[in-house]
Amino acid sequence: MTAFRSLALAMLKGFYRDRATLFFTFVFPLMFLVVFGLLFRDAGAEKITVGAVGEGPVITALRETGVLELERHDSMDEAVRLVRDGDLPAAIEQRGEALTFRFAASDQTQAGTIRGIVDGVVNQLNLADTNQAPRYTVDTSNVEDSSLKPIQYITPGVMSWGVAVTSVFGAALTLVNWRKKQVLRRIRLAPVRATTVLTSRVVVTIGVAMVQALIFLGIGALPVFGLQLVGTWVLAVPVFLLGVLAFFAIGMLVGALCRTEEAASGAANIVVLPMAFLSGTFFPIDQSPAWMQAVSNVFPLRHMNDGIMDFLVRGRDASALLVPCLVLTAFVVVVGAISAKVFQWEDS
Amino acid sequence: MFSHVINAGNGAAVVVEDIRKAYGDLNAVDGVSLSVSEGEFFGILGPNGAGKTTTLEIIEGLREPDSGTVRLLGESPWPRNSALLPRIGVQLQASSFFEKLTAREQLETFASLYGVGAARAAEMLDLVGLADKADTREDKLSGGQRQRLSIACALVHDPDVLFLDEPTAALDPQARRNLWDVLRAIQERGKTILYTTHYLDEAEILCDRVAIMDRGRILAMDRPAALVRGLDAPTQVRLERGSFPRPDAEALPGADQVSEDEQSLTISTRRPADVLSALADRGALDGLQVRTATLEDVFLDLTGREYRA
Known part of the structure; x- marks a missing residue:
């Protein structure tokens, strides 16, 4: 067996024989994926429940909009009482051609929404009754891929974060542990090149990251979450690999600067955690304040996240590769050069 | 070169x-x-x-x-x-x-x-x-x-x-x-x-x-043997205290110096064979210990202080 292969194998065994590492690599990020996935599964598709009394074309049409959930009540008095108590946002009654609509003004936005829907339905029915063709028509459709669901945002975010954590910790802890236990020194006494040691660690890191990605995407694609890969998802692969390398370089820097595993894992957390919260890992970055979006541009996680989402979710073309790939490559080169500079074979 | x-x-x-x-x-x-x-x-x-x-x-x-x-x-x-x-x-x-x-x-x-x-x-x-x-x-x-x-x-x-x-x-x-x-x-x-x-x-x-x-x-x-021999240190023959009278010990052939502590009587000699055969003749070999110089004595001799690892 070559030195390269056996070193990679030794690192891999050290990795998969450690239960805590396995947990933080696979189970922990999956917990976030599952929790967020279930939490937001119905977000945006949630219907507003409105009290309904009586029967007629308007009530039927309202039910057919698919936006409102109608809750049947026997009398309007009873429905209005529920509205007054805050249990329902509004109630509507149809008796022949007479319509009664009562709403709670406490939630203006919701009241406005329901009222808009009711007015729209009534106007449409009135127009249909005149037998005139409508003069204005609107072509309506959403801009995102038709498969868009929260899981499409959550999966790339959690995946980037999980891979980033594992890459940083894996590189940093191997380096610190091997230096502390003088394994590095022992390797240096063998006719093995430093690049052999380095590349075997890179290969293990990439391998573990790919397994993580497959598991996260596989879980996301389960029917209960419903993740779908759009046409250009293959373009996410280079962004993913460069992201792994960028975080590997950061891990090497952390490992070069820290002497103990405790210090290294603390430092790795300080580097990765703020990045995770500010880079749109757990919620879409476009919902955060402008300053946060600006700050997050300096983080490799933001670009990894954005780049992967562009192809995995938004179906953009290859031109979207440019920015994330350039930024991540710059990180690999600059951070890698600094860590090579400060690297030491042994504690002095 | x-x-x-x-x-x-x-x-x-x-x-x-x-x-x-x-x-x-x-x-x-x-x-x-x-x-x-x-x-x-x-x-x-x-x-x-x-x-x-x-x-x-x-x-x-x-x-x-x-x-x-x-x-x-x-x-x-x-x-x-x-x-x-x-x-x-x-x-x-x-x-x-x-x-x-x-x-x-x-x-x-x-x-x-x-x-x-x-x-x-x-x-x-x-x-x-x-x-x-x-x-x-x-x-x-x-x-x-x-x-x-x-x-x-x-x-x-x-x-x-x-x-x-x-x-x-x-x-x-x-x-x-x-x-x-x-x-x-x-x-x-x-x-x-x-x-x-x-x-x-x-x-x-x-x-x-x-x-x-x-x-x-x-x-x-x-x-190691050469270092110890180079010391030219006497051999120490140790007997249980009271098993052999001190004046007799001092009179043994080859005995250079005799000392006593609570447990033992120690005879320093550069002719251990003579001392041991004399003791054997007197039937006094029970509990006898012979200690020759070691590297620790060499260290003591070289540095002037007891060896402590």
């Missing part, structure tokens, strides 16, 4: 000339010269902080001396000499193992660093008596087993020169004796062994030659 001239064919595995290494104000190694022949078992002895490890590391090529020259198998070990590395085996003071790997896997991994096949791993496990522990993880081994594994790892590529730094430190007496057998077996394979220890008694038993170090300098270097 002159290296091949100096070392050509004279059988010296290691030649060190006047090496020095200072850390700040501390002269860790302060002008050490020594040479070790091929196949020799050479010990560097001395208390902790004497500069043994630094000396060894300079010879191995792990550190650059401030001045002086090192020739290891005819070549300079510094800067990192890749051609030399396969010919030397180094066991470090800390047991440097890969995390979570079994004894066999450790050996196979180290073997592969030298392009050596896995078959050697099994052979090495046998040599150090760990064949039944092949599938045990390194962290589950006892201290003695770890040391033996660590020596096996240093030997796995069949080097000519083996460096061992305090291999018997922190081992219980039984484990130390097991390790001695391993070390002797290695020497029988024709390897040159350089090893450090702070156990003088052990060095006396194992080594062909020893260098006694203190405060960065070599105080004496020779075969």
